[in-house]
Amino acid sequence: MTTEQALYKYCLRLGDNALIQSYRLSEWCSNAPLLEEDLALTNFALDMIGRAQLLLSYAGVVEGMGKTDDDLAYRRGERQFTNTLISELPNGDFAFTIARLFFTSVYEYYFFTELQNSADTTLKAVAAKTLKEVKYHKAHATDWMLRLGGGTEESNTRVQAAVNALWMYTGEQFETDKADAMLQDINIAVDMPPVKDKWNVYVQEVLLDAGISVPVADYMQTGGRNGVHTEYLGHILSEMQYLQRAYPDATW
Amino acid sequence: MAIDSQLAIWEVFMQAKPGANYIHAGSVHASDKKMALQNARDTYTRRGEGTSIWVVPSDAIVASNPDDNDMLFDPANDKVYRHPTFYVMPEGAKAI
Amino acid sequence: MDVLEKTDSIQAEMLRHFEEKIERGDAIEPRDKMPDAYRKHLIRQMSQHAHSEVIGMQPEGNWITRAPSLRAKQILLAKIQDEGGHGLYLYSAAETLGVSREELISQLHSGKAKYSNIFNYPALTWADIGAIGWLVDGAAIVNQVSLQRTSYGPYSRAMVRICKEESFHQRQGYEIMAKMMQGTKDQQEMAQDAMNRWWWPSLMMFGPHDSESPHTGDAVKWKIKRHSNDELRQKFIDKTVQQAEVIGLTIPDADLKWNEAKGHYDHGPIDWNEFYRVISGNGPCNRQRMEHHKRVHAEGAWVREAAEAYRLRKEKELLHL
Structure with a gap:
């Protein structure tokens, strides 16, 4: 593997996470429990589409085959997507969506x-821009975790169920492989163990505050980063890519 | 009375740039202060309209009664001496 | 003077003051005295307007996940979000008259309050997203620009903000149509088909002809409404015909032609039977739109309850500190 190939993979994974998460959040449009929350979730989806554009465009540049962000978003198949599994799970109820946003935004x-x-100037710039956005996502998700956990019996039950169901998908966020190691050696990629430690501390603290018990993991799901997904991803792609696939000669 | 399930109303005041006055932008619904602030942010700054936000529970605002307008506002109308143009300055005086 | 006569004369005095104010062009503010009929008309109009924005999120929302490029997805999402925001501004404006958002929503659910008929039509293809932005938003903006000068202050201020934000919406739709008309044969057919389906319902958005419109009288006198239905409709037609020509779309009206003497386009008869059929509940999507709104409202109830319960708990905790 060359450095370029590793960097391509690195950008693609980050870009795919943003793209697929934005897809799920955008499904909330006109479906949120309060009009104000509808606008908030849409704002997050917009942040993430913007991030996906930056990262996928850069991935295209690094790959050097002349592919655009749209080429990468709309013309790859299920096995070529490298987002984490937690990003693609269906929205479920509001508690599930908030719990997922909580786990992912704290990680991000x-x-x-x-x-x-990062020693890579593009990634460095993307990170600076993204950090402002995810700081807000994290604050919003944290507040809702506290409200749902400390709200009614029903909301507590729902958010606890969401946390339990999502827990085994949280581990994949911290996985690393050869590509990551290569890039870390040249100070491009992030060193993951400290990220994981900070994530654990923050998440446990909020769950405790919210009256939600921390699940015990006997297994963490894996595969998305290497293109082995849940069945849900295929349906996302068949919907998202429909026009591009049905009219391959058209530009929109 | 049943609790309005759309949550309480908060009035939103925005500052367009540092140093400017806070101007009423509209209102949002929210159950607590943090939510009110976030909802105001997500509703009223979608185009980068602000650098600072105030939110105030709607029912904490006291408004004057239009019936009192004569008593409240008319008496100030003839106090011309409060305005600088009322005064005659000697010709040639500078920076005053 | 007996008591009844006295109240009558107070009422008449109030109405005279109010109408003088309107005559002078002063804005009416929430705490000003206003005739009941004015308040009622405003609540009806503003809530219908708010509901239209919110229900209008559905047909376009139907295409977010299928938008054909990241740019298109981003723009569409931002536009629909704006519509939600505009609904919110308008609910806020209506609330200044002492009616709650909850009440307004329950009136929508009971069928007492209406929303714009146009959203009872389906968004079938991607070109419909173009047609909705260009024609539906184009028609709406004609009406909204006029409403910036409406006599009720909070309504007028909301409309000023809305018009400022809406300005990109119509361009977004027109850009989609223009791109498709420059594209493949399939795309051109798709665009013309959408034009054919959305043109007449867009004209109906302005409401019945002035001669048939039941609410116009007081609304014009009190300057809630600043232009008549037919005036606004004509304005929309006049500016849209040229835009269609530029990108090669045909307006589906054989009678449409320029009338030199009037300085306007003449158009063929509008099918008011269809208008009344759709408005009375038999449009293609009436049930779907209401069911969606009711479902979302019901599904969100536990979340709103949780938020309230959390606030109460926190307040109690503070008291016991």
Whole structure:
């Protein structure tokens, strides 16, 4: 593997996470429990589409085959997507969506904080921009975790169920492989163990405050980063890519 | 009375740039201060309109009664001596 | 003077003051005295307007996940979000008259309050997203620009903000149509088909002809409404015909032609039977739109309850500190 190939993979994974998470959040449009929350979730989706554009465009540049962000978003198949599994799970109820946003935004907050020190100037710039966004996502998700956990019996039950169901998908966020190691050697990629530690501390603290018990993991799901997904991803792609696939000669 | 399930109303005041006055932008619904502030941010700054936000529970605002307008506002109308143009300055005086 | 006569004369005095104010062009503010009919008309109009923005999120929302490029997805999402925001501004403005958002929503659910008929039509293809932005938002903006000068202060201020934000919406739709008309044969057919389906319902958005419109009288006198339905409709037609021509779309009206003497386009008869059929509940999507709104409202109830319960708990904790 060359450095370029590793960097391509690195950008693609980050870009795919943003793209697929934005897809799920955008499904909330006109479906949120309060009009104000509808606008908030849409704002997050917009932040993430913007991030996906930056990262996928850069991935295209690094790959050097002349592919655009749209080429990468709309013309790859299920096995070529490298987002984490937690990003693609269906929205479920509001508690599930908030719990997912909580787990991912806390991870992203610590991750992009570190990525600001990357030796790669593009990633460094993306990190600085993204950090401002995910800081807010994290604050919003944290507040809702506290409200749902400390709200009614029903909301507590729902958010606890969401946390239990999502827990085994949280581990994949911290996985690393050869590509990451290569890039870390030249100070491009983030060193993950400290990110994981900070994530654990923050998450446990909030769950405790919210009256939600921390699940015990006997296994963490894996595969998304290497293109082995849940069945849900295929449906996302068949919907997202429909026009591009049905009219391959058209530009929109 | 049943609690309005759309949550309480908060009035939103925005500052467009540092140093400017806070101007009423509209209102949002929220159950607590933090939510009110976030909802105001997500509703009223979608185009980068602000550098600072105030939110105030709607029912904490006291408004004057239009019936009192004569008593409240008319008496100030003939106090011309409060305005600088009322005074005659000697010709040639500078920086005053 | 007996008591009844006295109240009558107070009422008449109030109405005279109010109408003088309107005559002078002063804005009416929430705490000002206003005739009941004025308040009622405003609540009806503002809530219908708010509901339209919110229900209008659905047909376009139907295409967010299928938008054909990241740019298109981003723009569409931002536009729909704006519509939610505009609904919110308008609910806020209506609330200044002492009616709660909850009440307004329950009136929508009971069928007492209406929303714009146009959203009872389906968004079938991607070109419909273009047609909605260009024609539907184009028609809406004609009406909204006029409403910036409406007599009720909070309504007028909301409309000023809305018009400022809406200015990109119509361009977004027109850009989609223009791109498709420059594209493949499939795309051109798709665009023309959308034009054919959305043109007449867009004209109906301005409401019945002035001669048939039941609410116009007081609304014009009190300057809630600043232009008549037919005036606004004509304005929309006049500016849209040229835009269609530029990108090669045909307006589906054989009678449409320029009338030199009037300085306007003449158009063929509008099918008011269809208008009344759709408005009375038999449009293609009436049930779907209401069911969606009711479902979301019901599904969100536990979240709003949780938020309230959390606040109460926190307040109690503070008291016991």
